[in-house]
């Protein structure tokens with residue numbers, strides 16, 4: 126994500142950017158459980174790429190592979206043209222990959238503002254020691270981070286709750302705060318794990334608007350896991366479909382919707 130304060134950034138037209146993330150023949154096992162088997166797909170700059178599939182299909186595992194939480198036993202990953210070796214999540218974050226989680230992972234007792242501020246951690250140059258020694262420099266840095274965080278708060282229209290402890294907020298707003306924390310890191314690639322789960326229709330519409338605005342205004346590339354098919358088909362440029370850890374479909378929403386394997390996978394489950 127480029128400067129959140131600036132107007133629309135120059136980004137390639139959606140779906141026409143270069144490949145920034147390329148996953149080739151990824152296999153991931155947990156003991157005898159094959160979570161992912163020989164999966165290949167790519168993500169283009171500035172697109173909204175969704176990963177769908179029935180429960181247990183391997184969607185979250187895939188996101189965990191992308192941001193370095195899980196290390197696949199087989200396969201190759203290129204991010205921005207460079208092959209990634211085993212990479213820890215903080216390295217992925219430093220390279221511009223941010224994510225939100227299926228179950229909200231926020232500090233419930235802390236305010237909205239402080240939670241979003243934690244998204245700036247990797248950008249902070251002054252450590253505690255430097256804070257004590259170079260108070261002026263640290264102060265200036267702190268102000269710059271606060272300005273960024275306030276920009277995120279304005280963007281997500283949560284000014285009125287900036288000092289509220291997150292645990293007191295309704296679920297939909299907590300999800301928005303979690304998005305805010307990810308945005309505070311100014312990511313190039315944003316991974317969203319079920320950002321609309323548990324939301325009512327109005328909250329879903331708001332979240333959809335924010336996702337589209339993030340993509341449109343900052344040029345952020347988005348990889349999204351979502352169960353709501355209406356949402357997925359509406360906002361995605363391309364959709365990859367997993368079932369039992371295997372890829373069974375990949376393409377534009379219309380293509381995927383009419384793919385017989387995808388239809389069979391969904392008819393065979395409770396979705």
Ligand SMILES: Nc1ncnc2c1ncn2[C@@H]1O[C@H](COP(=O)(O)OP(=O)(O)OP(=O)(O)O)[C@@H](O)[C@H]1O
Pocket residue numbers: 155158159160178179180181182183184185186187
């Ligand atoms: N840390 C782990 N240890 C062992 N097995 C795991 C682990 N993480 C995932 N799995 C297994 O890998 C498979 C894929 O799980 P995953 O959570 O990626 O699916 P999913 O498509 O995200 O499911 P859901 O839609 O229910 O969130 C499942 O069989 C799951 O039990």
